[in-house]
Amino acid sequence: AQTVTQSQPEMSVQEAETVTLSCTYDTSESDYYLFWYKQPPSRQMILVIRQEAYKQQNATENRFSVNFQKAAKSFSLKISDSQLGDAAMYFCAFLSGAGSYQLTFGKGTKLSVIP
């Protein structure tokens, strides 16, 4: 069974600064996918970024980028130029290879953005 660990229950960042959220995972599989989801207060969870394990290049989406270290089983999220709207719970999630259905989530990191 896979496990996902987010070791930072809470983080804060000054507006316009950069913050990195950590995620580690444990799996014996070689084909898998990793995701970061954002859950704003009382709003639905939305996908921030996704990474395929077979890709060496780190995924980027505008101000969001990941540092994927496959050997270390680490998948951190970097948010650049933080904005007030980035304040939310962030969940790291794991999905086994093609055809899989069950996302395994970490416990989440609550990010606060200080104006």
Place this chain on the structure above:
Amino acid sequence: DTGVSQDPRHKITKRGQNVTFRCDPISEHNRLYWYRQTLGQGPEFLTYFQNEAQLEKSRLLSDRFSAERPKGSFSTLEIQRTEQGDSAMYLCASSPWVSGATYEQYFGPGTRLTVT
């Protein structure tokens, strides 16, 4: 495409009562998933459908829980004889599915259940 919708958004019920939640997925998505999220935790998988077939159920889904997806469209999740431990956010998600491909799941806003 209006996204995944869930109804109701909030439900308060007394212990022992039955409750039913509804999820309407994104229209072209043939997979539908249910997750449960308790306070301070990430979502946990409950069950999923491919079209109208329920293909997997987690051990978290006791025999008091039942889910259906008639005609492969909307889905319902029913909890019978609710217990206080059932209090949680129930999330629905959907995704397309084609053999050999992997797609991200799109989540609805959830139904927050409080059992008193």
